Amino acid sequence: xxxxxxxxxxxxxxxxxxxALNSIGVTCYMVYAGADHPVAIEPQRIVCSKPESPAxxxxxxxxxxxxxxxxxxxxxxxxxxxxxxxxxxxRRKNHGVALWWLSVDNAFKADxxxxxxxxxxxxxxxxxxxxLHQSAYARNWLRDSGFQNLLQLEDYSNETFxxxxxxxxxxxxxxxxxxxKGADLAESFFGEHPEYQALxxxxxxxxxxxxxxxxxxxxxxxxxxxxxxxxxxxAAISGSIVFTxxxxxxxxxxxFPLPDVFKxxxxxxxxxxxxxxxxxxxxxxxxxxxxxxxFRSRIRWEKAQFFDTLMRLWGIRRMP
Numbered sequence: 001x002x003x004x005x006x007x008x009x010x011x012x013x014x015x016x017x018x019x020a021l022n023s024i025g026v027t028c029y030m031v032y033a034g035a036d037h038p039v040a041i042e043p044q045r046i047v048c049s050k051p052e053s054p055a056x057x058x059x060x061x062x063x064x065x066x067x068x069x070x071x072x073x074x075x076x077x078x079x080x081x082x083x084x085x086x087x088x089x090x091r092r093k094n095h096g097v098a099l100w101w102l103s104v105d106n107a108f109k110a111d112x113x114x115x116x117x118x119x120x121x122x123x124x125x126x127x128x129x130x131x132l133h134q135s136a137y138a139r140n141w142l143r144d145s146g147f148q149n150l151l152q153l154e155d156y157s158n159e160t161f162x163x164x165x166x167x168x169x170x171x172x173x174x175x176x177x178x179x180x181k182g183a184d185l186a187e188s189f190f191g192e193h194p195e196y197q198a199l200x201x202x203x204x205x206x207x208x209x210x211x212x213x214x215x216x217x218x219x220x221x222x223x224x225x226x227x228x229x230x231x232x233x234x235a236a237i238s239g240s241i242v243f244t245x246x247x248x249x250x251x252x253x254x255x256f257p258l259p260d261v262f263k264x265x266x267x268x269x270x271x272x273x274x275x276x277x278x279x280x281x282x283x284x285x286x287x288x289x290x291x292x293x294x295f296r297s298r299i300r301w302e303k304a305q306f307f308d309t310l311m312r313l314w315g316i317r318r319m320p
Contacts, residue, residue: 001080002041002088005034005052007059009230010082010102013134013155017080017100019063020310030065032056033085041088046071046079062159080132083107086114089124098130100153101138103226105248117145135228137249153309156302157233160206165300166214166239169285174216175278176201178231181223182245189222189269196278201231213238217285218278222269225249225256232256237299241281241288243274257295 003014014030021028031048033039040047048069073079078096081089086107089097101107113119124131125147132153133139142150156162177186179200190198199212209231213219219235225248236242244250246263256263261277268274281288 001028001030002039002046002082002085003030003032004082004084005032005037005056007055009155009227010084010106012060012158012230013102014080014082014100015060015063015065016155016306017153017310018065020307021314022064022066024307024311024314024316026310026314026316028066029068029071031068031071041092042073043094044073046073078130084110086120086124087111089129090122090126096130097126097128098132099124100132100134101142101227102134102155104138104141105224105226120145135249135252136254137225137252138227140252151313153313154228154302154306155230156306157230157237157299158206159303161210161213161234161237162300162303164210165237165296168239169241169289170213170215170217170239172215172217173282173285174199175218175220176212176216176235176240177220178223178229182221183223185245185266185269186220186222189274193275193278206234209234210238213240216240218243218281220274221245221250223247228255233299233302236292236296241285241292242295243277257298259291262292 001014001018004011018028018030031039031046032052033048038049052067073095075095078098080098080100083099083101083103084107086099089099108115113123127148129149131142131147131150133142133150134154139150139152175196176199179202190196196218199216201209204212213235217240219232219240220243221232222245227249232242232244242258243262243264244256244258246265249255250263264274
């Protein structure tokens with residue numbers, strides 16, 4: 001795994017995949033790359049000049065990563081690149097290559113050429129490249145782009161949340177929201193509705209987030225979804241009733257299997273429709289909690305499905 005040296009959802013998914021592969025007997029190593037961790041990708045090896053930081057070690061310790069600063073490459077090696085490193089994929093012939101689309105939109109930010117159909121085929125159109133997709137949103141985009149060799153590989157919610165699952169809606173009629181995206185829309189909405197005592201989520205640890213979701217009845221994500229984001233899932237399994245903007249993966253039922261009443265757009269915010277829905281939730285939380293039971297059930301089984309997917313991809317049969 002050629003993994004960004006960062007503590008975010010995409011790198012965590014790559015650590016989860018490496019952990020799962022090592023658990024089922026497929027040797028998988030992590031090589032970290034980033035602005036402060038330059039990597040040389042040579043024909044016969046990958047070399048990283050610096051070790052991982054203590055912050056990274058702490059964040060992913062539960063996945064017991066096998067870390068290499070120099071990794072030999074050959075015909076039996078499969079290198080998994082995240083979508084942000086798509087520019088490194090072209091013309092690699094002496095080993096297998098997989099490109100894991102952990103998002104779509106973030107790939108465009110990393111390399112704007114990917115937004116152009118002809119240019120992206122030049123970069124990553126080789127039929128030998130395996131295209132893994134974390135979301136149905138990414139799968140649909142890959143299909144529409146004409147790529148072949150598509151395989152589903154999602155991720156799973158961190159056990160900090162799933163090991164202490166909530167069995168009823170959170171008690172306080174307050175809200176939390178993702179402050180990293182959609183902030184203007186969120187601030188406009190909550191400026192008009194201070195009764196929700198909205199808490200912007202930024203720089204909290206996972207245990208802190210779990211406790212916030214367990215306390216606050218409502219979680220709202222006002223932003224665009226570049227993939228199957230973690231925060232809505234973490235909120236739902238911890239006790240919050242989740243609302244998502246119908247943008248990007250947020251509009252795709254397979255990625256966020258929520259009844260339509262929990263999905264909104266900017267017009268719903270400005271018209272007062274979102275506020276009316278939130279008031280209905282506050283008035284009868286048990287009813288709306290029950291409406292998200294299927295969403296929580298899918299989150300509960302994510303890890304098992306993730307392991308089963310990797311076993312199937314590598315042709316490994318589960319012991320009876």
